[in-house]
Amino acid sequence: MQPKPFLELMQWGPQGWLDEMVFATVLTLLVAVTGFLFGLVFGMVAAVAKLSESRLSRHIADGYTTVLRGVPDLLVIYLFYFGGSAVVTAIGRMFGAEGFIGLPGFLVGTLAIGIVSGAYQTEVIRGAFLAIPPGEIDAARAFGMSGTALLRRIVGPQVMRYGLPGMGNIWQLVLKESALVAVVGLSVHLSEIRLGDLVVFYETRFSDLLRQAHVAAGSTRQPFVFYITAVTLYLALTTASTWCFRRAEAWATRGMRRV
Amino acid sequence: MLAGVPLTLQLAFSSIALGLGMAIALALIVRAGLRPLSWLAESYVFVFRGTPLLVQIFLVYYGLGQFRPELQEIGLWWFFRSPYYCALLALTLNTAAYGAEIVRGGLQSVPAGQIEAARAFGMSGLTLYRRIVAPIALRQALPAYGNEIILMIKATSLVSTITLMEVTGLAHKLISETFRSFEVFFAAGTIYLLMNFVVTRLIDLAERWIAPDLKRENRVAMVPLDTR
Amino acid sequence: MTFVRLTAIAGALLALCLAPQDVSAQNRKIKVATEGAYAPWNFVNSQGKLEGFELDLGAELCKRAKLDCEFVAQDWDGIMPSLLAKKYDAIMAGMNITPKRMEMINFTAAYAAGPHGFLVLKNSPLAKMPGGEFSLTKDIAGAEKAIEELKPFLKGKVLGVQGSTTNLAWAEKYFKGVAEIREYKTTEQHDLDLSAGRIDAAVDAHSAAKATMESAIGKDMMIAGPAFSGGILGLGVAVGLRKEDNDLKTAFDAAVKSAIADGTIKTLSMKWFKIDMTPKS
Numbered sequence: 001m002q003p004k005p006f007l008e009l010m011q012w013g014p015q016g017w018l019d020e021m022v023f024a025t026v027l028t029l030l031v032a033v034t035g036f037l038f039g040l041v042f043g044m045v046a047a048v049a050k051l052s053e054s055r056l057s058r059h060i061a062d063g064y065t066t067v068l069r070g071v072p073d074l075l076v077i078y079l080f081y082f083g084g085s086a087v088v089t090a091i092g093r094m095f096g097a098e099g100f101i102g103l104p105g106f107l108v109g110t111l112a113i114g115i116v117s118g119a120y121q122t123e124v125i126r127g128a129f130l131a132i133p134p135g136e137i138d139a140a141r142a143f144g145m146s147g148t149a150l151l152r153r154i155v156g157p158q159v160m161r162y163g164l165p166g167m168g169n170i171w172q173l174v175l176k177e178s179a180l181v182a183v184v185g186l187s188v189h190l191s192e193i194r195l196g197d198l199v200v201f202y203e204t205r206f207s208d209l210l211r212q213a214h215v216a217a218g219s220t221r222q223p224f225v226f227y228i229t230a231v232t233l234y235l236a237l238t239t240a241s242t243w244c245f246r247r248a249e250a251w252a253t254r255g256m257r258r259v
Numbered sequence: 260m261l262a263g264v265p266l267t268l269q270l271a272f273s274s275i276a277l278g279l280g281m282a283i284a285l286a287l288i289v290r291a292g293l294r295p296l297s298w299l300a301e302s303y304v305f306v307f308r309g310t311p312l313l314v315q316i317f318l319v320y321y322g323l324g325q326f327r328p329e330l331q332e333i334g335l336w337w338f339f340r341s342p343y344y345c346a347l348l349a350l351t352l353n354t355a356a357y358g359a360e361i362v363r364g365g366l367q368s369v370p371a372g373q374i375e376a377a378r379a380f381g382m383s384g385l386t387l388y389r390r391i392v393a394p395i396a397l398r399q400a401l402p403a404y405g406n407e408i409i410l411m412i413k414a415t416s417l418v419s420t421i422t423l424m425e426v427t428g429l430a431h432k433l434i435s436e437t438f439r440s441f442e443v444f445f446a447a448g449t450i451y452l453l454m455n456f457v458v459t460r461l462i463d464l465a466e467r468w469i470a471p472d473l474k475r476e477n478r479v480a481m482v483p484l485d486t487r
Numbered sequence: 488m489t490f491v492r493l494t495a496i497a498g499a500l501l502a503l504c505l506a507p508q509d510v511s512a513q514n515r516k517i518k519v520a521t522e523g524a525y526a527p528w529n530f531v532n533s534q535g536k537l538e539g540f541e542l543d544l545g546a547e548l549c550k551r552a553k554l555d556c557e558f559v560a561q562d563w564d565g566i567m568p569s570l571l572a573k574k575y576d577a578i579m580a581g582m583n584i585t586p587k588r589m590e591m592i593n594f595t596a597a598y599a600a601g602p603h604g605f606l607v608l609k610n611s612p613l614a615k616m617p618g619g620e621f622s623l624t625k626d627i628a629g630a631e632k633a634i635e636e637l638k639p640f641l642k643g644k645v646l647g648v649q650g651s652t653t654n655l656a657w658a659e660k661y662f663k664g665v666a667e668i669r670e671y672k673t674t675e676q677h678d679l680d681l682s683a684g685r686i687d688a689a690v691d692a693h694s695a696a697k698a699t700m701e702s703a704i705g706k707d708m709m710i711a712g713p714a715f716s717g718g719i720l721g722l723g724v725a726v727g728l729r730k731e732d733n734d735l736k737t738a739f740d741a742a743v744k745s746a747i748a749d750g751t752i753k754t755l756s757m758k759w760f761k762i763d764m765t766p767k768s
Contacts, residue, residue: 082434179311184565222703223325239309
């Protein structure tokens with residue numbers, strides 16, 4: 001077998017790898033979004049804990065952010081990969097998740113990313129909350145606002161406004177970090193699902209972008225082409241999301257005085 | 260796993276040292292604004308910050324490994340043959356891109372008034388840089404650079420994917436042999452936290468030494484916003 | 488996430504539709520894990536699909552054992568933990584029977600066996616290593632004598648081996664301190680490094696080494712030195728199962744025995760390996 005030229009390797013369809021690489025990009029995006037959302041949940045919980053009066057919860061949240069920000073993300077992913085799948089699968093089975101989707105693998109990978117990115121998000125959320133001038137909250141209280149109204153109309157929008165740039169950075173981080181799941185080989189496996197005569201999905205396996213590059217490099221023994229393609233596609237993702245976050249920031253800070 | 264500590268530290272500090280030199284050069288080029296050069300430097304930073312380090316490592320190691328005959332011809336193969344040098348190269352190129360941004364931020368923070376005042380005193384060129392700009396920029400950039408060192412120590416874990424057995428590589432081997440993921444994770448995690456703790460302390464000392472007059476208000480926990 | 492949720496809903500509906508039916512009348516559904524990076528045993532083709540000797544054989548064994556099998560890809564380093572975590576029910580991934588693995592999981596009768604050795608570049612000094620065939624089960628002394636003769640060749644050289652394999656155990660037992668041993672996640676990666684000249688030899692099964700020699704990077708490669716089998720290198724490739732799944736073991740054992748007896752394994756082996764890898768009893 002002779003090495004194949006670039007265009008032959010990178011064609012769309014069963015003969016080439018382009019379609020696989022593009023689908024893999026979609027999965028990478030999916031992994032990153034899910035991981036980011038998990039992280040948002042962890043981040044909010046830990047931020048509330050850090051801002052709370054209780055010393056115990058402050059200490060726990062501090063421990064969480066210190067450890068997760070000090071330990072390599074790859075190590076956390078190994079922990080989840082080797083140790084977590086047993087736990088998650090057991091939980092999955094409790095809720096009757098059986099067989100039809102390779103969710104445990106996906107869940108394990110995204111949870112690991114979520115836990116790591118949550119540690120960073122904690123600081124952003126906390127910082128954004130502290131940036132709200134205390135006077136505004138007092139003023140709102142004086143108007144008789146309380147509880148959810150205060151959260152929804154005063155605190156929520158401002159945390160979003162102040163936190164958005166930081167969140168943009170963390171999103172970039174998550175996007176890049178999603179590449180780490182390739183090391184443990186996360187892939188979403190959808191097999192055939194029938195509803196009467198309708199076949200919803202048939203035998204589709206998604207791997208994330210870097211993983212797909214590994215697989216293709218291993219299969220064709222031509223690594224350079226696939227890694228350089230992966231670099232390009234990652235760059236496209238990060239560039240596109242930078243643009244999106246700029247738009248979002250412009251929207252969130254509309255009507256704000258610029259200093 | 261402790262056997263992996265020297266390799267981890269060695270890689271982290273060599274890449275930081277080499278990367279810092281490159282970062283300063285890049286930042287100065289961007290600042291000088293010479294069109295084609297500054298454009299190149301900016302795209303370099305953009306590409307290396309916009310893609311995962313792990314992909315960069317694979318590209319350097321397996322990707323360039325495909326070009327052995329060409330590399331042999333130009334006499335660089337001895338370098339790319341070794342996984343250690345490949346890892347060092349990828350880490351250096353990566354930290355240089357992040358470092359360039361930090362240095363640029365530091366340079367930007369030098370108040371224009373200070374430079375004008377120095378000029379008024381007849382300082383110029385190198386003296387101006389050496390006595391006014393560099394010290395102020397260094398002060399400003401040091402905390403962020405400390406952060407970068409910690410991130411690099413963490414980032415070295417990725418070189419275990421190209422056969423280098425540093426702390427994380429040994430942890431992985433141990434887990435896949437014993438399946439005791441929790442115990443191994445805690446042991447390896449502790450090693451990293453200890454290394455980070457020592458580095459943080461050293462940076463703190465350096466800051467006190469460089470800027471003893473700076474009021475050290477309760478610094479808001481540094482959020483490393485750039486991760487690989 | 489939308490399509491995941493859609494899938495989940497679809498799956499739940501499916502479960503409802505199927506619930507009233509009698510399950511015992513159908514074949515039992517199981518998942519079989521393979522690595523997908525170990526040609527020609529199992530690998531991923533350009534359509535992203537799994538292919539190879541074990542995929543063909545697996546389909547055949549499952550038919551005989553009256554099982555509905557679905558193959559899933561799983562990285563080698565996590566292939567045993569994930570079996571224990573019930574991510575799937577069986578392993579067919581070129582995995583050799585060893586006493587150490589038997590502590591964790593169960594094996595069926597072996598469905599293939601072949602020698603292991605060194606893959607080197609044709610222009611390497613290692614290409615001149617003496618040949619021969621040695622069993623570490625039947626003739627340990629002879630095998631170890633052959634290994635001693637290899638040591639002068641391998642002194643200071645770099646060997647590439649996949650992690651957590653019998654090849655690694657063998658290389659570490661006999662060549663630690665003689666040669667530098669580098670561990671790789673997949674055999675594909677050490678093949679790339681062999682072709683790049685970063686390692687002097689890859690330690691692998693001859694079957695896999697031959698597939699590498701036929702690949703895009705293989706034209707300068709050759710198998711050198713003696714062929715070793717048995718003992719620490721494993722007692723044949725078999726289906727890995729959880730210890731408690733005795734009925735699966737019974738079913739697979741019978742299927743393997745019948746596939747050996749009627750020559751199916753030989754046919755498939757000739758198709759994928761070009762040699763007969765049927766285990767000798």
